[in-house]
Amino acid sequence: MNTSVDRAPSEGRPPQKYFPGIIGGMGPLAHTTFEQILIEQSMKRGGRRDQDHPLWLLLNAADVPDRTDCLLGKAEGCISRLIAHGRFLESAGVDFLVIPCNTAHAFYEEVRLHLGIPWIHLIDCATQFLLENHPGIRKIGILATNGTLRAGLYPASLTEAGLTPVSLEPDSKLQRLLMDTIYDLGWGIKATGSQISPSAQENLEAAVEHLAKQGAEIVIAGCSELSVGFYETDTLALPWIDPLEIMANITLDLAFGRRSLPVARPSTKRQKCAKVDNSMKQPAIVSRTREYYNSDEVLSFQRLIYDNSDHCSIGLYDGNESIHDAMRHTVEKMASRLALDASGVVLDLGAGYGGAARHLARTAGCFVDCLNLGEGQNRRNRELNKEQRLESQIRVMEGSFEEIPAEEGSYDVAWSQDALLFSSDHRKVFREVHRVLKKGGHFIFTDPMKSDDCPDEVLGPILARIHLDSLSSFSLYRNSARTIGFEEVEMIPLPGQLTEHYRRLLEKMDAHHEDFVAACGGDYTGHQHRGLAHWVAAGEKGYLDWGILHFRKPGFGKTP
Incomplete structure (x- = not known):
């Protein structure tokens, strides 16, 4: 058997980094639905021809005994068959496994120890999706087979993440009806496929309505056949998420190198799904920054001062353009220094409302990860991504x-x-950026700075307002970059733009003072006005600096 895989890019498609293997057949409808979703999500990312989609290898493992029967002691052999099929795909050259059957993950721990490639954990990835995309929701409804419920797969994952699971009782009438909806040989979804029977639809609606009455705010389709049923049922009492769609997007991310491949035998939940770990203890300045940007006053102020723009950074002014247009010009100038295309993956640090990320995703077709502390900004970022159909490109x-x-x-x-x-340790940030960049990767940023000859004591009013001890400078950033191992690409000093930007904001506050007081309160409005005045005064005296700083991690990579 020829196990070599051609990973070279087709014309118009970025190079494929990892080769997925799919263990299907549990049931066959689940894996055909999963493949359909894979194609749909790939098309959302720009796939238009056969050659634009990733390679994958499917094994229709219809010989695996019913997973629920195995868990209930009515059958045996699930573990041995899953190991055999996983090893077969591994020998064929795949880099990781996905299994579109929820209940099969009850055997994850026993199976993974016998494989040399990672099995991506469907349940944990669904939990991580909820944390990242529905951060305000705490009560999660679960509809699943008896086997999945008895194995406690979703409750364990959700509870560990601080969420509250809500499910049907395993022996309840509704749960029995749900099992019939999946398994009945006459009208169950396994028997009818996507032609969902009226009885199945009625049972799905009743089950979701019951979970809503129990306080659930969203429902997980915890069985692949339920995903099929939900897609064909329009009148559900709650929104729902499809683990198959979540897994499809993770599969595409991994295939094209947007996510790093987890280790084959993970010892932590994070490694099962390359999860974001927000549990680390943060420095005081990080905590203050998070608290500041989560406040209602700040969110209201930014909506007013920027006219509800999705940009919230210093602009480039060349005349009488609006604040929004000036901020967009900064993004365009920075982007022009890079050679991004559809194969690129960008990390936006302190992404705010995601204006830059959407510009890069639209114009270059690249993928962007937005890392940001403010929950309110993140929520608006996700909303705008969804409105502009960019949620598959921006995380x-x-x-x-x-x-x-x-x-x-x-x-x-x-x-x-x-x-x-807002970092307490600029060199630590540079080390982190250097770590996560590929060889030849670029680090480009703007930042309010002090001039190299600025006396330390003159910036007191500015620093006190934003709870900082100091500002960096061009020379300090250059030294940090050189120490960490970056190469300097270019420095573009534009100090007058900072002063002009804050002057424009101050003028807007003066022109709409009553609106700001009504939205943000008199005390906060006065505080912001005084703060902006300090920035303008220091800028006019030549004590402040601003501009574009561009560095590169040594090694082979794209050139700007």
Whole structure:
């Protein structure tokens, strides 16, 4: 058997880094649905021809005994068959496994020890999706087979993540009806496929309505056949998520190198799904920054001052353009220094509302991870991504750039606008960025800085307002970059733009003072006005600096 895999890119498709193997047949409808979703999600990412989609290898493992029967002691052989099929795909050259059957994950721990490639954990990835995309939801409804419920797969994963699972009682009438909806040989989904019977639809609606009455805010389709049924049922009492769609997007991310491949035998939950770990203890400045950007006053102020723009960083002014247009010009100028295309993966540090990320995703076709502390900004970022159909290209993560939740060599570009000043340790940030960049990767950013000859004592009013001890400078950033191992690409000093930007914001506050007081309160409005005045005064005296800083990690990579 020829096990070599051609990973070279087809014309218009980025190079494929990893080769997925799918263990299907549990049941066959589950894996055909999963493949259909894979194609649909690939098309959302720009796939238009056969050659634009990734290679994968499917094994229709219809000989695996019923997973629920095995868990209930009515059959045996699941573990041995899963090991055999996993090893077969491994010998064929696949780099990782996905199994579109929820209940099969009850055997995950026993099976993975006998494999030399990772099995991506469907249940944990669904939990991680909820944390990242529905951070305000705490009560999660679960509909699943008796085997999945008795194995406690979703409750264990959700509870560990701080979420509250809500499910049907295993011996209840509704659960028996749900099992019939899946298994009945006459009208069950396994028998009818996507032609969902009226009885199946009625049972799905009743089960979801019951979970809603129990306080559930969203439902997980914890069985592959239920995903099929939900797609054909329009009148559900709650929104729902499809683990198959989540797994399809993770499969595409892994195939094209957007995510790092987990280890084959993970010892932690994070490794099963390359999860974002937000549990680390953060420095005081990070905590203050998170608290500040989560406040209602800040969110209201930014909506007013930026006219609800999705940009919130310093702009480039060349006349009478609006603040929004000036901020967009900064993004365009920074992007022009890079050679991004559809194969690129970008990390946006302190991404705010995601304006830069959407610009890069639209114009270059690349993928962007937005790392940001503010939950309100992240929520709006996700909403805008969904509205503009960019959610498959942009991932929003809550976290600090002092502890970047990514593996070594994950990104082609690290990008940041006016956020690094909120770090307590700039060299630590540079080390983290250096770690997660690929060889030849670029680090480009802007930041409010002090001039190289600025006396330390003159910036007191500015630093006190934003709870900082100091500002960096061009020379300090250059020295940090050189010490960590970066090569300097270019420095573009633009100090007058910072002063002009804050002057424009101050003028807007004066022109709409009553609106700001009504939205943010008098005390906060006065505090912001005084703060902006300090920035303008220091800028006019030549004590402040700003511009574009561009560095490169040595090694082979794209050139700007």
